[in-house]
Amino acid sequence: MKNILVTGGSGLVGKHLTRILEENKSEVSWIGRSKKERPFHQKYNWDFENGNIDKGWLQNTDTIIHLAGAGVAEHKWSDSYKKEIYESRIKSTKLLHDTLSNNDHSVKTLVCASAIGIYGNNCLESTDETFPAQTNFLAKVCDDWEKEAHKFELLGIRVVIIRVGIVLAKEGGFVKAVSAPAKWGLGAAFGNGKMMTSWIHINDLCRIFMKAGNDINMKGAYNAVASNPVSNKQITKAICQALHRPYFLPNVPAFMLKLVLGEMASMILANQNISSKKIEKAGYTFVFNYAEEAIRDVIK
């Protein structure tokens, strides 16, 4: 991978990935929504609501890494926010597709994010990539996003889909959300605490994105999760321990989460035991295999 266009580059994964790609001698540009002050990497703008997109990247990009989309845990899931979560992924992918389809370009590979949410909220047995997409809201978002991404294959572009698990990172996401109350001694698991969480350290995730761009044998969907999922209780306890804070409160009951968060609670209460076998078989060796070790690394 030499010249890479990242969408959603300003996000949690995008910033980390940019750093790792550049350390590995790739040229990285971002395409993003217009901002008052453009971040250094954001060389291109797009506005997929109105179908506007800068085209300077078309002739000098070999790989697109598509991460952009409204955050699924950022706001309560009102009807309008659900529409934003959905459309920010589908319309942006369509715009990229149509732009490539209507112009000369040098793009060979699309690596598109998706999520293990595609498997629904009840994966009790180790679930692999052959498991069918479910029909709840997040599963539908992922499924339709992946279908849009697969259309790039008809343009002769190799497509790799990375179904991302719960990302463990210092800068944000799950660890930051659980750490905030835990720092005040208020860390508590959710529901019955037994739901399986399929997590991945951000460094492993970014290396998987990089491998997907480089490895021409990779095609189709891959789960990006470490091989040892843990229960919600175990991961919450590990965060409290890494912060040297007590873990003694009773779990937050499921009904309370549903009252406060509405439909979004289903994502937090999801039971997801997801398999990492396919990406390991493709040759990826995880640096972080155990949640406690990954959490200690991001909280140090």
Ligand SMILES: NC(=O)c1ccc[n+]([C@@H]2O[C@H](COP(=O)([O-])OP(=O)(O)OC[C@H]3O[C@@H](n4cnc5c(N)ncnc54)[C@H](OP(=O)(O)O)[C@@H]3O)[C@@H](O)[C@H]2O)c1
């Ligand atoms: N973090 C996780 O635990 C996790 C788990 C599973 C899947 N994923 C998926 O992986 C991708 C990257 O995750 P992330 O944690 O880095 O996400 P993030 O921090 O929320 O960043 C996503 C980026 O998408 C762009 N964006 C945000 N809202 C948008 C909107 N309404 N319309 C268009 N673009 C918008 C923004 O880039 P600009 O402002 O530069 O345009 C933003 O920086 C996401 O699609 C996410 O759903 C993440």
